[in-house]
Amino acid sequence: DTEVTQTPKHLVMGMTNKKSLKCEQHMGHRAMYWYKQKAKKPPELMFVYSYEKLSINESVPSRFSPECPNSSLLNLHLHALQPEDSALYLCASSLNLGQGTYEQYFGPGTRLTVT
Amino acid sequence: GEDVEQSLFLSVREGDSSVINCTYTDSSSTYLYWYKQEPGAGLQLLTYIFSNMDMKQDQRLTVLLNKKDKHLSLRIADTQTGDSAIYFCAESMQDSNYQLIWGAGTKLIIKP
Numbered sequence: 001d002t003e004v005t006q007t008p009k010h011l012v013m014g015m016t017n018k019k020s021l022k023c024e025q026h027m028g029h030r031a032m033y034w035y036k037q038k039a040k041k042p043p044e045l046m047f048v049y050s051y052e053k054l055s056i057n058e059s060v061p062s063r064f065s066p067e068c069p070n071s072s073l074l075n076l077h078l079h080a081l082q083p084e085d086s087a088l089y090l091c092a093s094s095l096n097l098g099q100g101t102y103e104q105y106f107g108p109g110t111r112l113t114v115t
Numbered sequence: 116g117e118d119v120e121q122s123l124f125l126s127v128r129e130g131d132s133s134v135i136n137c138t139y140t141d142s143s144s145t146y147l148y149w150y151k152q153e154p155g156a157g158l159q160l161l162t163y164i165f166s167n168m169d170m171k172q173d174q175r176l177t178v179l180l181n182k183k184d185k186h187l188s189l190r191i192a193d194t195q196t197g198d199s200a201i202y203f204c205a206e207s208m209q210d211s212n213y214q215l216i217w218g219a220g221t222k223l224i225i226k227p
Contacts, residue, residue, distance in 0.1 A: 004157075042203055042217035043158065056214070090157055103148065104215065106158040 003027075004107035006091050012113045015081060021110045023074040023091030031055075031097040032074040033104065034066060035090040043090055049074060050097040081114045088112070121204050121218035128226045133191040135221045137204030140185060147180065148215070149189045150203045158203065161189070191223075199225045 004025045013019050023032065031050050035043035048056035049068040063085075065077040074091055088109040094102035118140045127133045139147065148163040164171045164178045164187070171178045177190040191198055204218040 006157075040201070040220070040222075042205075042220055045214060048214075092158075103160055103163055105160060106150075108157040111155075 004091055004093055004105050006089075006107035006110050008110055009108065010111045010113075012115060013078065013081065014115055015083070017081075018077070018079045020078065021076040021089055021091075021112075023076075023107055024072055025093040025105070025107075026072055027093065027095075027105070028071075029093035029095050029102075029105075030071060031094045031102065032068060033092040033094075034064075034074070034076050035092065035106075037088040037090055037109070039088075047076075048097065055097060078112075081112075083114050086112055086114045119204055119206055119216050119218040121202075121221045123219060124222050124224065126224040126226060127194050129194060129196060131194055133189075133194045133198065133223055135189045135191075135202050135204075135223065137187040137189075137218055138185055139187065139204075139206050139216075141206065141208055141216070146207045147178075147187050148205045148207070149176075149178065150205065151200045152203065152220070153200045161202075194223075194225060196225050196227075199223055 007022045033048050034046040037043040045058050046060045047066040052068045063080045067075040088111050090109045091107040092104040094104045096102045120138045145166050146163055149161040150158040151161050152158050162173055164180050175192045179188045201220040201222050203220045205215040207215055
């Protein structure tokens with residue numbers, strides 16, 4: 001089973017709203033990722049968690065706040081977003097991080113629209 | 116430097132073979148990946164190859180790696196309408212803690 005699930009599939013929010021995106025995997029992977037993808041572009045890395053600790057933050061604005069409550073779950077809390085934050089948000093996981101490659105498995109994404 | 120390049124579009128007839136090409140520049144890269152993204156969907160890992168290999172085959176998919184020219188290709192045999200998607204090439208490098216460096220993606224268009 002190489003499944004990563006994400007909820008919700010679609011989200012429309014106003015600029016003053018607070019919402020959260022959720023990601024779950026049960027493959028025993030210890031690295032989890034958030035990516036942002038604009039239409040017809042490759043994904044851009046936002047955050048990486050390794051063993052439930054934030055390992056990489058690619059200079060993402062503080063209106064995006066990641067959280068890893070346990071090794072299977074990854075959240076992305078959203079607050080005071082801008083219309084340009086509208087995108088497909090992808091979660092991925094891999095067995096581990098660094099020391100060789102561990103292929104990343106992606107979820108279906110959450111399509112976010114900020115109005 | 117870190118750069119992965121792909122042509123943006125490829126059009127093939129149904130039943131023909133598709134060959135999607137990718138070039139990379141970093142000599143320290145170790146793994147090279149092909150991901151498929153259908154409209155409105157996430158990224159599906161198709162296959163990957165270690166940089167000390169020349170070829171990898173998996174059913175209809177064949178990956179060829181030319182290390183001298185830093186050229187990677189993905190061949191899809193007997194292309195079907197379900198193969199219509201954007202195909203991303205990506206490399207992971209030891210220098211970047213094995214984070215993925217992505218190409219721009221090649222949109223594969225299938226003609227009947």
